[in-house]
Amino acid sequence: MMDVLVVDDDFHVAEINAAYVAKTSGFRVVGTAHTALQAMQMLDNRHVDLLLLDHYLPDRSGLELVRGLRQRGIRCDVIMVTAAQDVDIVEAALRYGVLHYLVKPFTFDGLRARLESYAELRRTLRDASGGSWRGQQQIDRIFGTVRTPADAPAPPAKGWARPTEDLICHVINQAQVPLSAQEVAARAGISRSTAHRYLRHLQDNGSLQLSLRYGDAGRPEHRYAPAPQRGQDR
Incomplete structure (x- = not known):
């Protein structure tokens, strides 16, 4: 109490x-x-x-x-x-x-x-x-x-569609490794900007987890994978 x-x-x-x-x-x-x-x-x-x-x-x-x-x-x-x-x-x-x-x-x-x-x-x-x-x-x-x-992240406002979100989730879930926005876009048949917008939304609401892959130079690449279920070890 x-x-x-x-x-x-x-x-x-x-x-x-x-x-x-x-x-x-x-x-x-x-x-x-x-x-x-x-x-x-x-x-x-x-x-x-x-x-x-x-x-x-x-x-x-x-x-x-x-x-x-x-x-x-x-x-x-x-x-x-x-x-x-x-x-x-x-x-x-x-x-x-x-x-x-x-x-x-x-x-x-x-x-x-x-x-x-x-x-x-x-x-x-x-x-x-x-x-x-x-x-x-x-x-x-x-x-x-x-x-x-009430504080939960709102879906992408411009051009948001549930089928597109479901498609991106399917692509991520079927992949064996984390994917970049460009890879998601290619597999889903959508633009990179659209993929990036949906990926950020799915990361914010806890559906996806973000990891970074560092190359030899330049900015690290953002890569996305399914978020672990509660109670599941990484």
């Missing part, structure tokens, strides 16, 4: 957010705060896994609170839930290690997706610390868990 502190200056909004958290399996609300000072006092006196934090607080901003936590060595993960959409604020949130940034107003499903991805992150980190570390593959999985379904 993960302990959550809800911080919002609006009492009604804090109650709603707390109710959303309580409805999500694996999470419990251990308190609500309406100022940065109240939140800091609660964090000083009890363990909190996750801070559900608004940016606009009456005494100091949410990100100022996060900066104070980091300076004091308080280890608490943060999901921002705020109406603030300024690029500078979003950039600062990234720099302070905020895991998710959810813009108000949002639905229960929107918050639940972020909470569930956070729970998956914690499970993945726990598994890794238990001795199942697998290098880059494990690191990629850890970073991938902070993405939600």
Whole structure:
């Protein structure tokens, strides 16, 4: 069970957010705060896994609170839930290690997706610390868990077609070795630019894995192969 502190200056909004958290399996609300000072006092006196934090607080901003936590060595993960959409604020949130940034107003499903991805992150980190570390593959999985379904890569917009994607996957799966974009294009009977666009999309969504082959000179050649199935050794 993960302990959550809800911080919002609006009492009604804090109650709603707390109710959303309580409805999500694996999470419990251990308190609500309406100022940065109240939140800091609660964090000083009890363990909190996750801070559900608004940016606009009456005494100091949410990100100022996060900066104070980091300076004091308080280890608490943060999901921002705020109406603030300024690029500078979003950039600062990234720099302070905020895991998710959810813009108000949002639905229960929107918050639940972020909470569930956070729970998956914690499970993945726990598994890794238990001795199942697998290098880059494990690191990629850890970073991938902070993405939600809404963050999944979109298909290529211009001229995208499912049959072409299926054809490229078939070509890659039938090959005995990783293929370059040029080789995929030749075998599929499509242009190299089209092959490259689809290959990048398939790599982004985890269907393919990228490797580099270095020649005597020039840039390394990108080569693509089917991504290993989860739990399958390389």
